[in-house]
Structures are given as structure tokens and as C-alpha cells.
Amino acid sequence: MAIDEASAAMVREWLTAAASVAVLTGAGISAESGIPTFRGPGGLWRTYRAEDLATPQAFARDPQLSWEWYDWRRANIATAQPNAGHLALAELERRVPGFTLITQNVDGLHDRAGSRRIQKIHGDIWTLRCTACGCEWRDPRPSLPELPPRCGCGGIPRPGVVWFGEGLPEDIWTAAVEAARTAELMLVVGTSALVYPAAGLVQLAQLAGAKVVEINVAKTPVSALVDLSWRASASIALPQLLQSA
Numbered sequence: 669m670a671i672d673e674a675s676a677a678m679v680r681e682w683l684t685a686a687a688s689v690a691v692l693t694g695a696g697i698s699a700e701s702g703i704p705t706f707r708g709p710g711g712l713w714r715t716y717r718a719e720d721l722a723t724p725q726a727f728a729r730d731p732q733l734s735w736e737w738y739d740w741r742r743a744n745i746a747t748a749q750p751n752a753g754h755l756a757l758a759e760l761e762r763r764v765p766g767f768t769l770i771t772q773n774v775d776g777l778h779d780r781a782g783s784r785r786i787q788k789i790h791g792d793i794w795t796l797r798c799t800a801c802g803c804e805w806r807d808p809r810p811s812l813p814e815l816p817p818r819c820g821c822g823g824i825p826r827p828g829v830v831w832f833g834e835g836l837p838e839d840i841w842t843a844a845v846e847a848a849r850t851a852e853l854m855l856v857v858g859t860s861a862l863v864y865p866a867a868g869l870v871q872l873a874q875l876a877g878a879k880v881v882e883i884n885v886a887k888t889p890v891s892a893l894v895d896l897s898w899r900a901s902a903s904i905a906l907p908q909l910l911q912s913a
């Protein structure tokens with residue numbers, strides 16, 4: 669759905685005036701690249717139980733099972749391409765000096781689209797971290813030859829993502845909070861805004877004086893709070909926003 673002209677003019681004005689822009693993305697921005705979301709129709713948490721796969725306890729109980737699930741997700745993501753929404757955000761970053769992309773996504777599609785100023789608050793599925801020695805590395809292979817994989821020290825690495833019950837990476841979270849606090853405009857794209865502390869960034873930005881624009885195909889708990897809630901897919905709305913800027 670295209671945005672109406674009056675709203676487009678308003679967002680254009682906010683975007684032009686904003687010296688700092690923060691963008692918070694969620695699984696919805698990658699949906700049109702063929703990556704399932706978590707909670708919508710076909711969402712991962714409708715088929716799989718997070719407590720069986722994505723908690724420190726689940727991993728300690730059965731690292732093989734957890735890794736099979738992450739390996740399947742990695743293979744799926746590896747075949748996906750960034751869509752027009754990811755590309756538009758990379759372009760926006762080139763145009764706005766004070767730009768920060770805060771993503772809950774672990775898929776790496778923002779990097780592949782060319783975004784560089786990214787705070788990955790839920791980690792990165794292409795990173796492995798050894799549970800024994802703590803060393804961390806990137807492994808871009810869509811399918812790992814051995815599950816669970818092994819670290820050089822003999823320990824079992826875990827996916828470099830944030831699991832339920834875990835804190836967010838401290839430096840990254842601090843940078844995300846700072847970006848939200850100082851943003852003059854925040855775009856909230858393709859997130860159900862149900863998972864905290866990430867969702868709290870929206871209110872934080874708004875309380876600190878930012879204009880907040882939501883782009884989502886469905887209504888969320890923040891829809892009624894934001895300055896403009898745009899019911900549209902990210903791959904259509906973001907390029908349109910950019911065009912108008």
C-alpha cells in the first residue's frame with residue numbers, strides 16, 4: 669500500500685530536517701526475502717518451541733538438536749537475497765550522516781545490502797562462539813560439515829545469537845540506546861514490538877523527542893503511540909520514503 673500524499677509530505681519533511689536518524693528493524697523486513705518471521709503466519713515460534721532450541725538450557729541439554737535448527741536456518745538464509753527494503757536503508761545511511769541501524773535480525777541481510785552502521789542487538793547467526801574458551805569467529809558456510817561444530821580447543825561453539833533469558837551484548841546495547849535517545853527521527857520497520865528490551869527503544873526515542881514512523885503490514889502495540897503508523901510492506905514503503913527524501 670502506498671502512503672497518502674499528505675503523510676508522505678510529512679515524513680519527507682521530518683527526514684529532511686533530521687540530523688540523526690535511527691532505524692529499528694525486525695524479522696518483517698526480511699520476510700520478503702523468504703526468511704520466516706517469528707510470530708506471524710508461518711512464523712518460527714508457531715512451529716518450534718524456543719525453549720527446546722533457543723535457550724542456554726536447551727543448548728546445554730542437546731547441542732546437536734539446537735545446532736540442527738540453526739544450521740537449517742543458516743541454509744535458508746544463505747539462499748536469500750536482500751530486498752528493496754534492505755537496499756533502501758543502506759542508501760539512507762549514505763545520505764544521512766547521523767544514521768544508526770539497530771536490528772533484531774541475525775540474518776546478515778543488512779550487511780549484504782551494504783549497511784555498515786549496524787548495531788545487531790540480538791547477535792549474528794554467522795558468528796560462532798566457543799562455550800569453552802570464549803573465542804569467537806565467523807563461519808559463512810551455509811551448511812556446517814560437523815554438528816555440533818568444534819572449536820580448535822575441543823569445546824563446542826554456540827551460535828552467536830542472543831537466546832531467551834540472556835542479556836544483550838552490552839556495548840552494542842549501549843550504542844543502540846544512545847542512537848535512540850539522540851535520534852530526531854526513528855523508523856520502526858517490520859517488528860512486532862513485543863520483545864523487550866528492543867521494543868523499549870521506540871518509547872525511549874519518542875520520549876527524547878524523536879518523530880517516530882512505523883512501517884509494518886499489521887498493527888502492533890506501538891502503532892497507536894507513534895507519530896505515523898504506515899500499514900505497508902518494508903520493500904515498498906522504504907524505497908518510497910527514500911524517493912521522497
Ligand code: OAD
Nearest residue numbers: 694695696699705706707772858859860884885886901902
Ligand atoms: P516478529 O515475528 O515478532 O514480528 C514480525 C513483524 O513483521 C510483525 O509485526 C509483522 O506484521 C511484520 N511484517 C511481516 N512482513 C512484513 C513486511 N513485508 N513488511 C513490514 N512488516 C512486516 O519478529 P520480530 O519483531 O523481529 O529474538 O521479533 C523480535 C524478536 O523475537 C526476534 O529478534 C527474536 C524473536 O524471538 C531473539 O531471537 C532473541
